[in-house]
Amino acid sequence: MNPASVPSVPSIAVTGASGRLGGTTARFLADQGVPLRLLLRDATRAPDLKGTTTAEAGFGDKEAVRRALDGIDTVFMVSAAESEDRLEQHFTFIDAAVEAGVDHIVYTSFFGAAPDATFTLARDHFATEEKLRTAGPKFTLLRNNLYADILPDFADAEGVIRGPAEDGRAGFVARSDAARAAAAILQQPIPHAGFTYxxxxxxxxxxxxxAAILAETTxxxxxxxxxxxxxxYASRAHYGAPPWQLDAWVSTYxxxxxxxxxxxTNDVELLTGQAPLSLRQLFSRPLV
Structure with missing residues (x-):
């Protein structure tokens, strides 16, 4: 998009802008001169990006979300932080977006989202997708695989990643690639309406x-x-996490x-024109 042709009044809103995915997506858009409205639970944590305005609204505060999205055409809905009531928050946010007149919602779902998914939180993502399918506005679903960036965080103090994953495989995606894909869709959302990537x-x-690649590169x-x-379950019991959180952690594996x-898939390259980063490439360069 030619920055000279971009309107000065934001028509795109990005949620979760103080987080890694929302913040990276917002930065990609701002760097291209796209005006944005950033929605955050705490506006003081907003990133300093040229051409952006901020609005304070938690997903579960329907009236605050409705006000924050007034005049917005397209919303990047980064899924809310993991919590027992996350699905309720998602539904409230979507209802508020509808009332605010939002035309298109781009939602970060999860790979393999389904009502019977093994990963428990993928079931909530599927329920959110179903809500979007019937809510009214156009929608685009981004089913992101596990983020490659957080793999080192899976390891304990001794550098051991523990879990019942056996010899299963995952198509780990770099968070920056997911953000680039989202930014591309947000700038021209109409061709992507109704699509799942x-x-x-x-x-x-x-x-x-x-783990072997991480050891070599880091x-x-x-x-x-x-x-x-x-x-x-036993190795995670000392965290004192509630049952739903333990279920989520273990079912990831x-x-x-x-x-x-x-x-x-080739969806990252299809959307961005660039091949996705491998795990080795990601950790052989500065992280975005």
Missing amino acids: ELTGPEALTLDEA GRPMSFRNETVDEA TAIARGEMDKT
């Missing part, structure tokens, strides 16, 4: 393979240890074991 990296890796000791499901993330 599966965003993955160029290869599907086992966690053992991924210089940090890294390995994978397969756990049984019972061992996985069992979904990999069952092959539900074992797929690669």
Whole structure:
């Protein structure tokens, strides 16, 4: 898009702009001169980006969301932070967007979203997708595979990634590639109305393979240890997390074991014109 042709009044809103995905997407758009309205729960955490305005609104505050989206045509709806009531928050946000007159919602769902998905939170994503299908506005669904960027965070203090993933594979995607894809859609949303994109990296890796690549590229000791499901719950019990959170953590690995993330697509390249980064490429360069 030619920056000279971009209107000065924002027609695009980005949620989660203080987070990694929303913030990176907003930065890509701002760098191209696209005016944006950034929606945040805490406006003081807004990134300093040229041509942006901010609005404070939590997903569950229907009236605040409706006011924040007034005059907005297209919304990048980054899924809310994991919580027991996240699905309720999503529904409230969508209803508020409809009341505000939003024309198009681009939603970050999850790879393999389905009512019977092994990964428990993928079921909530599917329910959100179904809400969008009947809400009224146009929609585009981005089913992102597991983010490659957070793989090191899966490891404990000794550099061991533990979980019941067995030798299952996942098409880990770089967060920057998911953000570039979202930015491309947001600038010209109409051709993508009604489409579902599966965003993955160029290869599907086992966690053992991924750990070996991370060890090589970061210089940090890294390995994978397969756990049984019972061992996985026991090894995480000390966090004191609620049952739904433990289920989510453990089912991330069992979904990999069952092959539900074992797929690669060319959707990133289709949307951005650039091949997606491999895990090795991602960690061999500064992270975005």
